[in-house]
Amino acid sequence: MNDRLFIFDTTLRDGEQVPGCQLNTVEKIQVAKQLEALGVDVIEAGFPISSPGDFNSVVEISKAVTWPTICALTRAVEKDIDVAAESLQYAKHKRIHTGIGTSDYHIKYKFNSNREEIIERAIAAVKYAKKYVEDVEFYAEDAGRTENEYLARVVEAVIKAGATVVNIPDTTGYCLPDEYGRKIKYLMEHVNGIEKAVISTHCHNDLGMATANTVNGVLNGARQVEVTVNGIGERAGNTSLEEIAMIFKCHKTLGITTNINTTKIYPISKMVSSLMNMPVQPNKAIVGRNAFAHSSGIHQDGVLKNVQTYEIINPTDVGIDDNSIVLTARSGHAALKYRLEALGIKLESEKLDQVYQDFLKLADKKKEINDDDILVLAGADRAANHHIKIDYLQVTSGVGVRPVASLGLNIAGEHFEAAASGNGPVDAAITALKKIINRQMTLKEFTIQAISKGSDDLGKVHMQVEYNGHEYYGFGANTDIIAASVEAYIDCINKFKDKVL
Template identity: 40%
Template sequence: MKRKIIILDTTLRDGEQALKYSLTAKKKLKIALSLENMGVDIIEVGFPISSPEDFKSSQIISNNITNSTICSLARCVDNDIEVAAESMLKAKNFRLHIFLATSDIHIKSKLKKRFQEIIDMSVFYVKKAKKYTNDVQFSCEDAGRTNINNLCKIVEKVIEAGANTINIPDTVGFTVPYEFGKIIKYLYNNVPNIDKANISVHCHNDLGMASGNSISAIKEGASQVEGTTNGLGERAGNTALEEIIMAIKLHGNLLNAYTDINIKNIYKNSKLVSKICHVPIPRNKAVIGSNAFSHSSGIHQDGMLKNRNNYEIFNPTIIGFKKTKLNLTSRSGRSAIKQKMLELGYKEKDYDLNKLYNKFINFADKKGKVFDYDLEYLAFKNEKEYKNFFLLKKYSVNYKLRDYTKLKIKLLCGDKIKNIKITTKKNIINVLCKLFSKTTMLKIVLLNYESFTTEKIENLSIRVNISVKYKNRTFYGTGISKNYLESYILSLIDVLNNIWNLNDIYMNLKKNIF
């Protein structure tokens, strides 16, 4: 019979420690509700003694969460435990999570105590925590570097004192999976009352081993995994829970385990956390990165088109992710081009695949990534026929007006000059997009923009990439200048030219193609 693995999400506590700014109670509640909706068993909401805002957050979340257990952190200090318990009094279910360092280096250099004193303190404060709730978790801080026999002693004693869950953290991300798995196995074989508590693991990613260590621990009997959404956390971060959840989903038989997580909400939750915390999800992030289900190699693309299982271990839509993406690059083959043209509504008789492929390869070598509208253009026109219908002739900006930005732009549209004038307090980026849309009569909606700087400081340039929606299709533009605002204006003009040239194709194509 498979074991249920309890999922404890500590994004709001450990994950927040990695952010530039603390999250407000309102933002924390949004994340907590998302975690509850995803089916997370336990939500660690903060460290209430640390600040009034953390206490307030714990109270508000406790009042609004009904399905997940609420958990707060406390040191082995009287006031810590009392304040943590007070913050969760209105929670339907709550857990007190207390911790104390157990490794020699922490005991001697940080706490300046003897190991027996650590045992005595741990037992005392577990008993104190039990006065407030039956659900008490004790963490052996830096367990990964704790003498294994000492670890067994303290685990036995705190279970005897009433701790329901014992957390074994790899606090500094020091261990490797084989080693960490052995620690868990040793505890199960040498602590006589181990069956009276759940064994939890909390791994950090300093060596990139957090997920591997957590999976090894599950294999050896651990019944709870702690981590964060998107792997947020101190230093290199924590175990990324989306990785653990999907690993258990795909290898449930091997691990003899399952979770109660609603995996359809994984991607939605990841995006929400990323947005609220202002921490972008890395493109190559496992499970949820934008490149995790993108394929560029022609061999991979061909294999994917024949059977997605050739190069995808699960369908991204099951976690709420967008569908698989075939990137068009110089490494793409004919099969990917043919498929993309089919998706765009063209049959093989509408164009010459060999000619298109040859033009595509030359274009891709120069541009890098090729978009679907580039492919359409290459299919029916030559690259040299591309027109820069819109051109920036002149612009000036004044930031000195109180709270206002004043901007004047001369835009060449074919053979006509259009004057664009802006005086606004609002986000100049959004205002510019709307005015360019109105001026050119191309109804675009801004989706996203991002800026990058060159590495050479003495010759600094700013590159702005934007994406817009036009007639239910996404178009991209790039602008490069030494001035950020000019780079953005140029990126807008670039995207408008891409749309103009594609419209030019449509007007000249035979109607029966469509």
């Protein structure tokens, strides 16, 4: 059996389905190039039929990336497959990923169909995709809850129709690890012609078992894993790329190898977190802030005597430099450029100068600049072309004093001012903002997160606003949490389908 494990990354498709984490085409290309450098075998670039933006992203990623296979998702619908094939026209290596639900839940309630008809539709979709590309992957959606004997019939039929890869998704994250492993083993033992296709895992983390299920799938014969950077994805997320890569690197006796350059894991983790405005939890395996931190005295003593007493991974193996340059107000362009490039971001000279000036302003307020800070600074230009910008913000508040905010906005070159009081400084500032914008907006979600532990660090604010029947997500980052809150609200407004004022 081939012990080479193929890494199929779906950060730009399944991962991007997280509300508020959508990327534009330029940002997707940035991530795709980093995925190529990381060594992933397949990049699922999007679902082309879903929107013109997704279609264009698949086209442009196909042009930008050289050696990985570029994959486009479809339903078992001819029009979907036509559009996917068109979007892949520039890909050097192309794959169409088509499929249909196979569990009784999907067959009965989603399709109002029967098992035999589903097999016919599956075969037809694979044969139709095969007219466009040689490499066709079939997904049996909700395979985790599909009865094994029927699933084996579906898999055998699509392989006979020409599928080169068959994806066995635990779509709802329902399976237990042993159960999912037995499912893969059953297919390996009962499907005629299974050797003609690669069996793939695609596990979700609803019960916190995505990685365990994926590993069990591999140990029972799967040789492709579908993963995302930082484990992002719908609901509780997908199997984490970095966890799978490091599990098989650490457990060399299993004999499973990947093409992943693990030293590039941390930089792409930070890039995806920053571009998608989705912080990595501090205790996240491999890439979390505390992944290599030791606070217990007993642990510290052991690590000082021999690092292997409490660390099974060398931080440098995942791209974390123990001797990284510390950035302060005295650091120059070269130090900033070095740290940005270590995080996977290369800037032109003019853009670097702009970021450096913002860096100096922030460094005057902080004792030390961390990676999250400079990633926010490097991405700050995304707001440069916003329709609405802050001219000034002044807030008065204190014990026994009702907070009052004065706000000035630049809206498409015109200047507007307003003042308002509120239940707190943030409420006062946003009330002043609403006076200027004069739209019926409902704040649905408001989350404040400090990037790290210091009182002088950047704070991140995530917001969700409902307007005119649509929901919009915004993001702000500032050492002043009130300013960050207003920036996040304005970010929402700048995304409205109709321009304000």
